[in-house]
Amino acid sequence: MSSAMRRLVGSALKNASSSSFKTNVMPRRFYSSGGSPPPRKVVVLGAAGGIGQPLALLMKLNPLVSKLALYDIAGTPGVAADVGHINSRAEVAGYMGEEQLGTALENANVVIIPAGVPRKPGMTRDDLFNINAGIVKSLCSAIAKYCPEAIVNMISNPVNSTVPIAAEVFKKAGTYNEKKLFGVTTLDVVRAKTFYASKAGVPVEEVDVPVVGGHAGVTILPLFSQATPKPNSVLSEEDIKALTKRTQDGGTEVVEAKAGKGSATLSMAYAGAVFASSVLKGLNGEPNIVECSYVQSNVTELPFFASKVRLGEKGVEEVLGLGFLSEYEKQGLEGLKSELKSSIEKGIKSASEN
Ligand SMILES: NC(=O)c1ccc[n+]([C@@H]2O[C@H](COP(=O)([O-])OP(=O)(O)OC[C@H]3O[C@@H](n4cnc5c(N)ncnc54)[C@H](O)[C@@H]3O)[C@@H](O)[C@H]2O)c1
Numbered sequence: 250m251s252s253a254m255r256r257l258v259g260s261a262l263k264n265a266s267s268s269s270f271k272t273n274v275m276p277r278r279f280y281s282s283g284g285s286p287p288p289r290k291v292v293v294l295g296a297a298g299g300i301g302q303p304l305a306l307l308m309k310l311n312p313l314v315s316k317l318a319l320y321d322i323a324g325t326p327g328v329a330a331d332v333g334h335i336n337s338r339a340e341v342a343g344y345m346g347e348e349q350l351g352t353a354l355e356n357a358n359v360v361i362i363p364a365g366v367p368r369k370p371g372m373t374r375d376d377l378f379n380i381n382a383g384i385v386k387s388l389c390s391a392i393a394k395y396c397p398e399a400i401v402n403m404i405s406n407p408v409n410s411t412v413p414i415a416a417e418v419f420k421k422a423g424t425y426n427e428k429k430l431f432g433v434t435t436l437d438v439v440r441a442k443t444f445y446a447s448k449a450g451v452p453v454e455e456v457d458v459p460v461v462g463g464h465a466g467v468t469i470l471p472l473f474s475q476a477t478p479k480p481n482s483v484l485s486e487e488d489i490k491a492l493t494k495r496t497q498d499g500g501t502e503v504v505e506a507k508a509g510k511g512s513a514t515l516s517m518a519y520a521g522a523v524f525a526s527s528v529l530k531g532l533n534g535e536p537n538i539v540e541c542s543y544v545q546s547n548v549t550e551l552p553f554f555a556s557k558v559r560l561g562e563k564g565v566e567e568v569l570g571l572g573f574l575s576e577y578e579k580q581g582l583e584g585l586k587s588e589l590k591s592s593i594e595k596g597i598k599s600a601s602e603n
Pocket residue numbers: 294295296297298299300301320321322323363364365366367368377381384387388403404405406407408433434435436437464511512513514517
């Protein structure tokens with residue numbers, strides 16, 4: 250890949266960050282190792298899947314990644330051979346089957362988990378619970394054993410439950426660190442930005458809009474009252490309600506359009522790569538890296554909640570509050586709590602059962 254193409258892709262990912270602050274990429278002198286970023290091993294669990302493959306490609310293109318371990322129960326040798334030919338920094342290795350999981354995870358800095366089955370039309374994300382809960386439990390047990398210090402980015406659905414499951418597995422293993430477990434809700438932010446920009450008539454690359462709550466239906470709450478830049482003409486209540494509903498239904502929109510071929514994969518790989526890049530920038534000490542993420546939280550009375558989070562050298566540096574909410578958003582916040590609470594409790598209960 251030409252350096253021009255690499256710069257193009259790199260700046261696209263950098264500019265695509267949903268941070269509300271402009272992240273100033275630290276000057277080269279920042280990296281003590283002679284101008285190159287510190288070594289960082291990223292692992293993708295489920296790397297041969299619909300999300301895993303494009304995510305592996307995008308992580309291979311990220312100059313902050315020095316090692317990329319691609320793990321799945323099938324298909325990874327081919328994906329690793331393919332992605333490994335790209336002329337970028339990261340050294341790629343493929344791992345397949347449980348006996349290779351430990352080696353894949355050893356010394357990982359960031360583990361991204363898109364492993365698990367996706368929805369088909371007519372299903373809710375919660376319908377994936379029985380299968381994906383088991384997958385997440387076994388993978389998190391391995392993470393606790395082989396890379397207990399790693400940051401974990403959970404993509405597998407239902408995220409509202411799989412993050413609490415992961416937390417319980419880590420607590421049982423004595424390795425839980427609330428600052429290092431993230432539910433990836435970035436795709437909701439990506440959708441909210443796209444839909445808002447189109448309705449408000451503003452440049453999409455300049456848009457920032459927080460999305461809070463969780464990652465399923467009404468638990469997804471975009472805060473369009475806080476969206477920037479402001480539209481030339483004020484959006485009506487109907488506009489806001491329509492934008493909110495489309496963001497909440499974004500996943501279903503893709504599931505139905507794919508007509509049984511699965512759910513969002515390409516846009517999710519992009520969103521997952523944007524979030525992972527922000528996590529890596531935080532680990533490297535870059536200032537003001539802010540993303541929305543579903544984390545252990547005191548923002549509401551619920552133990553897990555998605556809100557803006559400042560990322561740092563130890564993962565979560567600060568869980569930021571919700572800011573000013575419109576009356577409509579206050580109603581949405583109260584209206585999502587019961588569903589989110591039951592999803593969290595379902596995950597915690599499941600983790601306590603063998
Ligand atoms: N958080 C989000 O915003 C978001 C967005 C889209 C999809 N998802 C979720 O991501 C998950 C993956 O979706 P997909 O479209 O990539 O599905 P997919 O079926 O295409 O890929 C899943 C991959 O996981 C692998 N896998 C299964 N069990 C495994 C195990 N024990 N260890 C390692 N790998 C294993 C499969 O072999 C497969 O390659 C689904 O649960 C989906 O609902 C979440």
